[in-house]
Amino acid sequence: MGRAPCCDKANVKKGPWSPEEDSKLKEYMERFGTGGNWIALPQKAGLKRCGKSCRLRWLNYLRPNIKHGEFSDEEDRIICTLFASIGSRWSIIAAQLPGRTDNDIKNYWNTKLKKKLMAMAPQSQRKPLPFPSPPNHQSSPLSSHSLFSLYKDSSASYPCCPDTVKPFSAGFDPISPIPSNLLAKNSTTLATNSSSLFQIQEGLVNPLQYYHPVKDNSNNNNNNNLLVFGSEASCSSNSDGSCSQISYGGREIKQDDIGFQSYISNGYGENQKFMFNYGNTSCNGSENLNQWAEKATGYFGETPPLEYDLEDVKHLISSSSNTSCNNNFLLDENKTQEKYMYYY
DNA sequence: AACATGCGCAACCGCCTTACG
DNA sequence: CCGTAAGGCGGTTGCGCATGT
Numbered sequence: 001m002g003r004a005p006c007c008d009k010a011n012v013k014k015g016p017w018s019p020e021e022d023s024k025l026k027e028y029m030e031r032f033g034t035g036g037n038w039i040a041l042p043q044k045a046g047l048k049r050c051g052k053s054c055r056l057r058w059l060n061y062l063r064p065n066i067k068h069g070e071f072s073d074e075e076d077r078i079i080c081t082l083f084a085s086i087g088s089r090w091s092i093i094a095a096q097l098p099g100r101t102d103n104d105i106k107n108y109w110n111t112k113l114k115k116k117l118m119a120m121a122p123q124s125q126r127k128p129l130p131f132p133s134p135p136n137h138q139s140s141p142l143s144s145h146s147l148f149s150l151y152k153d154s155s156a157s158y159p160c161c162p163d164t165v166k167p168f169s170a171g172f173d174p175i176s177p178i179p180s181n182l183l184a185k186n187s188t189t190l191a192t193n194s195s196s197l198f199q200i201q202e203g204l205v206n207p208l209q210y211y212h213p214v215k216d217n218s219n220n221n222n223n224n225n226l227l228v229f230g231s232e233a234s235c236s237s238n239s240d241g242s243c244s245q246i247s248y249g250g251r252e253i254k255q256d257d258i259g260f261q262s263y264i265s266n267g268y269g270e271n272q273k274f275m276f277n278y279g280n281t282s283c284n285g286s287e288n289l290n291q292w293a294e295k296a297t298g299y300f301g302e303t304p305p306l307e308y309d310l311e312d313v314k315h316l317i318s319s320s321s322n323t324s325c326n327n328n329f330l331l332d333e334n335k336t337q338e339k340y341m342y343y344y
Numbered sequence: 345a346a347c348a349t350g351c352g353c354a355a356c357c358g359c360c361t362t363a364c365g
Numbered sequence: 366c367c368g369t370a371a372g373g374c375g376g377t378t379g380c381g382c383a384t385g386t
Binding site for chain 1: 370371376
């Protein structure tokens with residue numbers, strides 16, 4: 001024998017809530033709470049509504065501290081980044097945005113944010129993103145390659161979940177796992193568990209979608225946690241946490257080979273070396289970055305063969321130089337062997 | 345001014361998981 | 366252990382308003 005029926009569906013009101021109904025529900029909730037039973041609540045509160053409807057109304061509209069109105073850029077970034085990582089798990093995304101409901105975020109994504117990103121990155125005018133797609137490529141929650149690239153520098157800060165998990169940077173196939181051989185690299189600090197979000201996600205997503213930038217207490221510096229896109233890349237760290245040596249596929253890249261360098265806040269109150277190199281050209285840090293990017297990529301015209309790359313480059317450089325972005329981004333001159341590295 | 349179309353958002357629907365009896 | 370209801374969640378719908386023609 002199961003529980004009593006939910007409600008008499010033929011005898012419940014549907015449609016928009018009236019102010020009177022709202023005040024009844026709110027008053028009841030503030031005095032008694034749900035009592036652990038939404039189904040019995042409407043009758044007790046004097047409402048001719050289904051318990052589910054009451055629950056939805058309370059959670060999405062009447063509950064205290066609900067934030068209505070415009071989403072901030074930071075919220076946009078968080079939504080995009082999390083969507084790129086976990087897809088349309090709105091309740092989880094909402095948990096990272098205090099005051100926002102899953103319904104709100106879902107509506108916002110479907111009606112505004114998705115279109116906004118589409119408009120920012122019209123596919124027909126873009127080359128495929130130069131970010132790597134592993135052999136066993138699966139489509140991401142949002143298959144359009146370009147949307148998340150617009151937020152790929154968004155790893156600068158996660159005020160909602162400081163020092164916890166950071167989803168893969170946007171612009172990166174969120175479904176693709178980190179190659180297991182990279183997870184074992186002892187020259188990097190990678191962990192795939194013990195993060196709050198990961199624990200929430202456990203069993204729901206491929207655990208390899210996440211890593212946790214564990215604080216390195218040995219040198220009081222955590223700015224050298226490395227997430228590698230592509231393959232066969234590694235990094236070794238100095239005692240001060242800076243990255244002294246990078247290698248791609250066995251080819252060592254010395255510090256001198258790195259082009260543009262600057263120090264940018266890593267979000268932990270420390271400065272981190274930012275490096276940029278394109279093929280055998282480099283920005284010396286004194287020239288205009290956009291000009292350098294144009295020179296480096298060889299594009300000055302209106303219909304560039306490297307349009308997407310250039311815009312990527314410009315976007316990344318400009319945003320990284322002016323904000324607390326802590327990404328490193330390297331392009332290999334050989335376009336077929338492009339590899340990308342991000343540091344957190 | 346009237347109508348058509350588009351958009352935003354609240355609410356509903358249906359499915360899945362969990363908990364109860 | 367099984368059947369069923371409750372809770373929770375994501376997808377979808379439809380109403381009302383804004384804007385365009």
